[in-house]
Amino acid sequence: MGAREAAPSVGPDQAYEAVDDFVREQLAEMGLPGAAVVVVKDGVPVHSAAFGRADDSGRPMTADTPVLLASATKSLTTVAVLQQVEAGRLRLDEPVQTYLPWFTLRDSRASQITVRHLLHQASGMAARDTAFEGSFAQGPEALEEGVRALAGSPLAGAPGEAFGYANANFNILGLLVQTVSGQPFGDYIRQEVFEPLGMTNSHPTRAAARADGAAAGHSRWFGSFWQQTEVPAPTTGMPSATMYASANDLGQELIMLLDEGQYRDRRLLEPGSVRTMLEPGVQVDGSKMYAMGWFTRPLVESVPPAESAGGAGGDLPLLAEHQGEWGNSHTYLAMVPSSGLGLALVINANDTSAPSRLKAIDTNILRILHSQEPVPAVVHEDWLQQYSWAVALALLLAELLSLWLALRVLLSGPHANAGRKRLLVVGLAALALDAFALWLCFIYAPARFDTNSAVIIRQFPDVGVMLVPVLGLALLWSLPRTVLLLLKSRSGRTMPTSSMRADSESQHSL
Structure with a gap:
């Protein structure tokens, strides 16, 4: 026909x-x-x-x-x-x-x-x-x-x-x-x-x-x-x-x-x-x-x-x-x-x-x-594409909260055993957040949308303005943060021993 x-x-x-x-x-x-x-x-x-x-x-x-x-x-x-x-x-x-x-x-x-x-x-x-x-x-x-x-x-x-x-x-x-x-x-x-x-x-x-x-x-x-x-x-x-x-x-x-x-x-x-x-x-x-x-x-x-x-x-x-x-x-x-x-x-x-x-x-x-x-x-379009800006905003807020918590812990005084556990929790949670952000931006989203992260950042400008700081924190801050938290944990671990030695010496002098 x-x-x-x-x-x-x-x-x-x-x-x-x-x-x-x-x-x-x-x-x-x-x-x-x-x-x-x-x-x-x-x-x-x-x-x-x-x-x-x-x-x-x-x-x-x-x-x-x-x-x-x-x-x-x-x-x-x-x-x-x-x-x-x-x-x-x-x-x-x-x-x-x-x-x-x-x-x-x-x-x-x-x-x-x-x-x-x-x-x-x-x-x-x-x-x-x-x-x-x-x-x-x-x-x-x-x-x-x-x-x-x-x-x-x-x-x-x-x-x-x-x-x-x-x-x-x-x-x-x-x-x-x-x-x-x-x-x-x-x-x-x-x-x-x-x-x-x-x-x-x-x-x-x-x-x-x-x-x-x-x-x-x-x-x-x-x-x-x-x-x-x-x-x-x-x-x-x-x-x-x-x-x-x-x-x-x-x-x-x-x-x-x-x-x-x-x-x-x-x-x-x-x-x-x-x-x-x-x-x-x-x-x-x-x-x-x-x-x-x-x-x-x-x-x-x-x-x-x-x-x-x-x-x-x-x-x-x-x-x-x-x-x-x-x-x-x-x-x-x-x-x-x-x-x-x-x-x-x-x-x-x-x-x-x-x-x-x-x-x-x-x-x-x-x-x-x-x-x-x-x-x-x-x-x-699926939910991730329609609300990608909201996902990017949530990631940015989570990264900023993680940054604030890490700085607060790092700038606080010496830590006892309970404090060292807090350091460990903050460090692991921050690493998990960073890993999730990197997986989402470099693996999941590129495969889902058949593109790469650079294109997403440039072609979704509202998403890009939030993803850039997210990736910056996840890539550049994660290593120094982890090192600083480990050092803080080690310094905190020696403090009770030093305090006990000082108390012992004080008692002997009496």
Whole structure:
């Protein structure tokens, strides 16, 4: 049975008005600073709107305001890679080491990783072992340095075996483009992608984006208020997560892809390359798959929730989408090739404790565009992610209490036997607290969220401001505290003997 066409059944103007009303409602309800949305259809932009503010100065958000794309960046890198494939400089099934002979990981199977594996997020690398988000590097050499730094990373599985999302896959792809094209990746993207598409408010670097009035990012602090927040956007991650673009510019990218590589009088890709890009390549979960820089799944938003839950996915149009999640921005790109519909949404904020709330905005806009009512957001994140700030606060208070107790004991007078027991209890309890904090931050949470502690600190700024002193106390104070408590215990142990000798001598002198 052929795929159902996914065109809105209500009038376009009514649908776009409903989208704007919904976005305004979400901004008011959630307190979001700003957003911009663009809809394209049949090769032209049909709707563009912006809401709220770009930064704390009150500067209005516009559809031309650059926003940090996060992982929505990957679709742009895919275009660059396929351009080089068309030029014959890259081959999809050629190993990475053909182009980067020095490329290696802490696993001999790294020699089997191909360009296609990277595009399909199936290289075997894991996000937590290859994260770069804690870096601040901005220089043009940072991209190669970041890829070379992967040499100590393990593989979580065999290349091509299964889906495993890792920004490193696309950072390597960016370096491949840089290597075979003979020019810095940022220059290539600007000249071969942004300029032909007329993406005048898109930039490969943070400095260029800021010079063009980029929106300031915001994070939700302590689950209660939005704060303008600086989060690293290093050049190391340019091909995977740290480029900037406006909503209008993203609409132009969507028009090109929906027209199979053609944009006005310029052809950026051949139709076969676009079809290859959007062909599902590896299973993610359920009906969701990963193509090349795009997730694909049935467009369940085109039917009532009860019908989509009833297993009608095989009869629904294909949706290609990609969200971008950073510590202080949220972006979304979506295409329905069968109907020529494209959607771009940028929000200059993110709630890392519950990003599903913002993801619900993405899917509800799709629902509205397909004549369906929006549905309430369902928070999917577990308690540790939702209340990570509270856990970090509890750890900080516990560490400060432990510090106070230890100092109080250390600064007190000599101890008898009961006092020495108190020293032992304080010392062991403090060590247990330190061990728990280190286990939670370096072992449990990284494994739970498939990342590392540096990324947690940088991408969860409200958590980071409390975890840094917690880790400082647990790592730097635990050893001197233990030594001082032991010395105090030893000095206290000799005191009763000295006192007894002094009393004995006093009695003899009488």
